Amino acid sequence: MxxxxxxxxxxxxxxxxxxxxxxxxxxxxxxxxxxxxxxxxxxxxxxxxxxxxxxxxxxxxxxxxxxxxxxxxxxxxxxxxxxxxxxxxxxxxxxxxxxxxxxxxxxxxxxxxxxxxxxxxxxxxxxxxxxxxxxxxxxxxxxxxxxxxxxxxxxxxxxxxxxxxxxxxxxxxxxxxxxxxxxxxxxxxxxxxxxxxxxxxxxxxxxxxxxxxxxxxxxxxxxxxxxxxxxxxxxxxxxxxxxxxxxxxxxxxxRGAHVYCAVSGFATRANAYHMTGLKPDGRELAEAIDVALRRASLPGDRVGYVNAHGSGTKQNDRHETAAVKRSLGAHAYRVPVSSIKSMIGHSLGAIGSLEVAACALALEHQVVPPTANLHERDPECDLDYVPNVARETGLDTVLTVGSGFGGFQTAVVLTREPV
Missing domain, CATH: 3.40.47.10 (Thiolase/Chalcone synthase)
Structure with a gap:
């Protein structure tokens, strides 16, 4: 079983x-x-x-x-x-x-x-x-x-x-x-x-x-x-x-427990490149996303929301945007993406779990939290980042990603129902 x-x-x-x-x-x-x-x-x-x-x-x-x-x-x-x-x-x-x-x-x-x-x-x-x-x-x-x-x-x-x-x-x-x-x-x-x-x-x-x-x-x-x-x-x-x-x-x-979501896919990779630097093509994060989706037996176009690492540094946001495009293809331009670090800051190791909490609640309430303080569009970051106002939308699958010093790259796929 x-x-x-x-x-x-x-x-x-x-x-x-x-x-x-x-x-x-x-x-x-x-x-x-x-x-x-x-x-x-x-x-x-x-x-x-x-x-x-x-x-x-x-x-x-x-x-x-x-x-x-x-x-x-x-x-x-x-x-x-x-x-x-x-x-x-x-x-x-x-x-x-x-x-x-x-x-x-x-x-x-x-x-x-x-x-x-x-x-x-x-x-x-x-x-x-x-x-x-x-x-x-x-x-x-x-x-x-x-x-x-x-x-x-x-x-x-x-x-x-x-x-x-x-x-x-x-x-x-x-x-x-x-x-x-x-x-x-x-x-x-x-x-x-x-x-x-x-x-x-x-x-x-x-x-x-x-x-x-x-x-x-x-x-x-x-x-x-x-x-x-x-x-x-x-x-x-x-x-x-x-x-x-x-x-x-x-x-x-x-036992009749309320289920928020299933942890349907997980993958982690490293870039073997630099303690703090990131390659602009996002290849290693894209690899983690691809493997997590594969483990969840889901195609990229099933993702209804991407909870971004979105730290607010120049290189991270470019790297992450490239990774989402590389993995999701044309669907990357249709899926909402947002960063809760705009509201609660970056709590280092804890932030990934806080972001999973946000994703589980997004699936529960069918609401995507916004990216606060987003007022001036960056031509290099050209996806739908849900600026400033939360968005009600139908959600069955959420992807949350993280990027850490040392080159760590992780992706987790959460779904409303087990797949």
Whole structure:
């Protein structure tokens, strides 16, 4: 019997609102959550804007101990997992724990926890020889990104496959693809899968300042993220998380679960070319799209919406536009394409899972979210990018793609019904 992975529960922490309903409302209203950084004094940086989450762990179901011990990204993951389990009507305690697994993606792990602890043990970066006696007991948990998956597994009692996926900005897509593969192969029946990142910290901002990847439009934060626009000049850093209940379709049907969509195709490729550079022809991303569609047994003209990586850098948007044309041919000019990074920024490893959440909700509500801040057409980006206003349309198949530093390229095909 063919096994198919479906999504039956969604949990979201995102800029502009906590929870799936707030996330979807922001996207469909075309509102932006980008603003001046408030998490620290960013006055000395080139890019001083970000899409921050208004989040406090204890106000979102965490205990005081969890809020004090866990890195911000780990807190995001737990809150999302809790929402996904409730949304999916799942009772983890009633499941065989060896058939329940977890995959959590993250690009930069516990960046905030590590940076803060370094300042503590080095007397504010003054001392080369640090004092380990000043370190928090959980410092090791900040060092290893696998702690995120472990925390979620402990939360739900998962004793099946548990893994952390770290492939840069495609981590969130790859975590879901990996989970779907485990369902299809029979190694698990239910997975909690998604990604989390909380990278808004001095070290991260400095990293992207160094390569001038982020937008310097500090005086116009709300419109700084403008993918596919002729005037775009870099991405806006974000943070957040999304976690899903991914389970075998027949099992979901038997328990009467609501199915948002099926994970019908997944593929990932690398360009073996450059850490940050992209070839303009989009060949490697097109290859990932082609393979994902082939695994879904669907032709390109069945795609009703492309959720773009759409980071807002000059080269990414050109590369991605070329890849969609290469894979979908003439249909590329008929299919709506949009980037939610225009509204919630780029949360690195987490963004792929947030984009899957947007796609699942687009299929659920038959609405394509817009690309905000798109006002000036770029001749090199000549597809239908759904400028500024959400669009109601019939949707059966959605393609979401991601591109990450290191040359990672991923495509995921979601369908309303298993194919």
């Amino acid at each position: 063919t096994r198919t992975a479906v999504i039956t529960g969604i949990g979201v922490v995102a800029p502009g609102g906590i929870g799936t309903k707030a996330f979807w409302a922001l996207l469909t209203e075309g509102r932006t959550a980008t603003r001046p950084i408030s998490a620290f004094d960013a006055s000395r940086f080139r890019s001083r804007i970000a899409a921050e989450c208004d989040f406090e762990g204890e106000l979102n179901g965490l205990t005081a101990e969890e809020s004090g011990r866990l890195d911000r990204a780990a807190q995001f993951a737990l809150v999302c997992a809790d929402e996904a389990v409730v949304d999916g009507g799942l009772d983890p305690g009633a499941l065989d724990p060896y058939r329940l697994g977890v995959t959590i993606g993250s690009a930069v792990g516990a960046t905030i926890g590590l940076e803060n602890e370094y300042l503590t043990v080095s007397a504010g970066a003054r001392d080369w020889v640090v004092d380990p006696a000043k370190a928090a007991p959980q410092l090791y948990e900040y060092l290893v990104p696998s702690s995120f998956a472990a925390e979620v597994a402990w939360r739900c009692g998962a004793q099946g496959p548990v893994a952390t996926i770290s492939t840069g900005c495609t981590s969130g897509l790859d975590a879901i693809g990996h989970a779907a593969g485990l369902i299809e192969s029979g190694e698990a029946d239910v997975m909690l899968a998604g990604a989390t990142d909380a990278p808004i910290s001095p070290i991260t901002v400095a990293c992207f300042d160094a390569i001038k990847a982020t937008s310097p439009d500090n005086d116009d934060a709300a419109r700084a993220s403008r993918p596919f626009d002729r005037t775009r000049n870099g991405f806006v850093l974000g943070e957040g998380a999304a976690v899903f209940v991914v389970e075998e379709a027949e099992s979901a049907r038997r």
